[in-house]
Amino acid sequence: MLALAIPVALVDDHKMVVLGLRTLFHNRPEVEVVAFAHDAGEALAACRSKHPRVAVLDVALEGSELDGFELCRRLRSELPDVEVVFYTGMDELGLAQKAIDAGAKGVVSKGESAGNLLRAVLLASSGESYISPVFVARADQRDFDDLSPKQLAALRLLAQGNERKRIAEQMGIGEETVKSHLSEVRRKLGARTSAQAVAIGLINSLFDYEGEQAS
Template identity: 30%
Template sequence: MTQPPITLLMADDHPIFRHGIEAILSLEDDMTLLGSANSGEQAVAMYRELRPDVVLMDLQMPGMGGLRAIREITEEFPNAKVIVLTTYQGDMQISNALKAGAASYLIKSTLRCDLIFAIRQVHEGGRPIPVDVAKVIQEHTGDDALSAREIEVLGHVALGFSNKRIANQMGISAETVKSHMKSILAKMKARDRAEAVVTALRRGIIEE
């Protein structure tokens, strides 16, 4: 008996990329793309309506981002299978997506054959993680994580705020801000504020 095709939903706000994925999927006899969303909100709504077997989800989209969309879908539908397909390669972005419920994490430069393999594996209940993605995670295993407060401070630093302005924004003293910054630099092995911000952006600890 012929198995029904794997049904998919794609969420990405770049039309050219969506068209490229549509072309790739159209070549596979065992896959059918049910629809494409250009925002997290639309992805959640379309999932409720279409109930696809697998979702291909970008992280950075207007309005609701992919991470929140993954959480909303997997909380409402615990058996939902989501593959992140994005340009972001930071270890925190990867970790947060997997914690939110993603079954796999692929970079958009992934080869066509690897994408198709991942879709089939996830559909069968697997959680394939490419070697390059696993390596990124492994590089920071054991690192001291920043606290929520430290991430908030670093976010203000990324905006160019002085310690005094950060203190006013957060309702704490300038000395407390200095203490947070000292801890941030030590945990991130950064020489100064600028290096800490660049590293945090690269790793996905804070967003632009």
């Protein structure tokens, strides 16, 4: 195992999916599969003992008492250092929002290339988000037009990984003003945290993943 390899747990009720993901990640030096499970109970036990940095979960866990969303909530509550990425074949409207609300950092469609799942895992390990394009759709009736240009600019810069001080420098405003802008963004988007606000922005196409540089 490389010193910087990210420990990952894989959870899917289909054994062939888990086997395929284990094979995929085995060939990538950035990650190491430290645990795998086929139901929620196994997943909780494995994550408690193996301490992965990222858990890759399916949404539908047949035969489990918990679905993927509830498992995500349990993991985030009991093991807050474990970030969650959903890997799912479902594409129902609102699924990505449900995943983010449950505490996930990423949502990847099984119809996407394997490289995007790896990308989502790497981003999640550093606290960033990735949402598959298939899920990019308005999930509710939030009034996104209510965001001011400066509020949206602050959110875009935040999505790029900038801290408040750097956002203030790039926008030419004070840190307290940045704090106020982001507070208003969270309120208007109905987000509890700045990370959730970024995820909502991604889901609803408020900006591209790479973001746009503010002038």
